[in-house]
Amino acid sequence: MSETTTENTPKATESNYPLAGLSFGKIDQYLQGDKLVWLVIILLSIVSFLVVYSATGTIAFKTMKGSFHYMSRHFGHMVLALSAVWIAHRIDYRYYAKLSRIALLITVPLLIAVWLFGTTINDASRWIAIPIINITFQPSDLAKLALIASIAGMLAKRQNNVEDIQDIIPVLVWTGIICTLIGMSNVSTAILLFFTSLVLMFIGRVPTNQLILFILTGFVSIMLALVVGQRLNTASSRIDRFMNPTTEQRFQEEQGYIAVSTGGFLGKGPGNSDQRNFLPNAFSDFIYAIIIEEYGLVGALFVLGLYLLLLYRGMVIMATSTNAFGGILAAGLSLSLVIQALTHMAVVVGLVPVTGLPLPMLSMGGTSLMFTGLSLGIILSVSRGDIDQTVTLANDAAENMERA
Numbered sequence: 001m002s003e004t005t006t007e008n009t010p011k012a013t014e015s016n017y018p019l020a021g022l023s024f025g026k027i028d029q030y031l032q033g034d035k036l037v038w039l040v041i042i043l044l045s046i047v048s049f050l051v052v053y054s055a056t057g058t059i060a061f062k063t064m065k066g067s068f069h070y071m072s073r074h075f076g077h078m079v080l081a082l083s084a085v086w087i088a089h090r091i092d093y094r095y096y097a098k099l100s101r102i103a104l105l106i107t108v109p110l111l112i113a114v115w116l117f118g119t120t121i122n123d124a125s126r127w128i129a130i131p132i133i134n135i136t137f138q139p140s141d142l143a144k145l146a147l148i149a150s151i152a153g154m155l156a157k158r159q160n161n162v163e164d165i166q167d168i169i170p171v172l173v174w175t176g177i178i179c180t181l182i183g184m185s186n187v188s189t190a191i192l193l194f195f196t197s198l199v200l201m202f203i204g205r206v207p208t209n210q211l212i213l214f215i216l217t218g219f220v221s222i223m224l225a226l227v228v229g230q231r232l233n234t235a236s237s238r239i240d241r242f243m244n245p246t247t248e249q250r251f252q253e254e255q256g257y258i259a260v261s262t263g264g265f266l267g268k269g270p271g272n273s274d275q276r277n278f279l280p281n282a283f284s285d286f287i288y289a290i291i292i293e294e295y296g297l298v299g300a301l302f303v304l305g306l307y308l309l310l311l312y313r314g315m316v317i318m319a320t321s322t323n324a325f326g327g328i329l330a331a332g333l334s335l336s337l338v339i340q341a342l343t344h345m346a347v348v349v350g351l352v353p354v355t356g357l358p359l360p361m362l363s364m365g366g367t368s369l370m371f372t373g374l375s376l377g378i379i380l381s382v383s384r385g386d387i388d389q390t391v392t393l394a395n396d397a398a399e400n401m402e403r404a
Helices: 035-055 057-063 066-090 095-117 139-157 165-183 187-203 208-228 232-243 251-261 287-320 324-348 367-387 395-403
Strands: 119-121 124-130 135-137
Touching: 035 057, 035 066, 035 287, 035 367, 057 066, 066 367, 095 124, 095 139, 095 165, 139 165, 139 187, 139 324, 139 367, 165 187, 165 208, 187 208, 187 324, 208 232, 251 287, 251 324, 287 324, 287 367, 324 367
Parallel strands: none
Antiparallel strands: 119 124, 124 135
């Protein structure tokens, strides 16, 4: 992986980019890039419709709005998410280096506004209500995407001089600011974002002494967010419930465990979940429990396999990318999505405390689906840029992007 593409740099071809050259006729004209990533997106979308339809059955009955109301809403969100995938994958990924810096500057006041004036949903204040159109927006999703893209750009610039600590200062500052502001209202997301950034720093060949400094920055940021923010009591209670299985406050966790334990090998079948009648947020925070209950161990492993395939393809894209920024960006976004998915699954089966994180591209949601779609589109854009050599910028423009 080199910093920029030059005449002496080997081009990525179908021979050194496994499975990238699969041909699907005219579909190739519209769905470009890594075909296995497209397969993961399509399969996750199908599973999402099946499980959300079942998981929203109880809330549809209780609210008297009917299943059509929730499914049409979810359908609209999925259309927007898939549109984001398609649009993002058609844009040369090098443009995101410059856009990420602008996005970081935008997210700072938005995250402060969420902390001070955010809209509360399910006992969490993580959203900003947009007037007139009456929808809510979660700035932390934009902040995650912007920070990962910015770190990728900063690391790409220093590939030829990894020992220079001056180049790591902007990464430390921005990671500290964003993780602190996100942690004010969403500690679990801040911790996962920091962990993803740490892995990305390791991939970017950052020396051990600088990694230690980065870890200290993250620790201070999370502690500051807990002390100053609004989630200290919630985080403490969730850890206490996790450490004390006998507590009477573990209703959500226990209903999830029942769903998991009764799923068996093949599950109860689509739409036959019993725990959806009792499990809070069965269509979002605990949707993996419904998957296990209805589709059993086979369905659980199938969904897990899709995320692991996404991670594998993200690493392949990184390894074969002819541009350092593109490779690190693809790795960072793949890691972010898969780490979130694995954390969601770990919560459902009782390995970690409850976090409230949705399952990417599966859980019902608005901004979560939208920014998941953008992340997947950018990953595809990186793979498309290396497969299709017509996707280029002028050399001077590309260099300016990497300096930005």
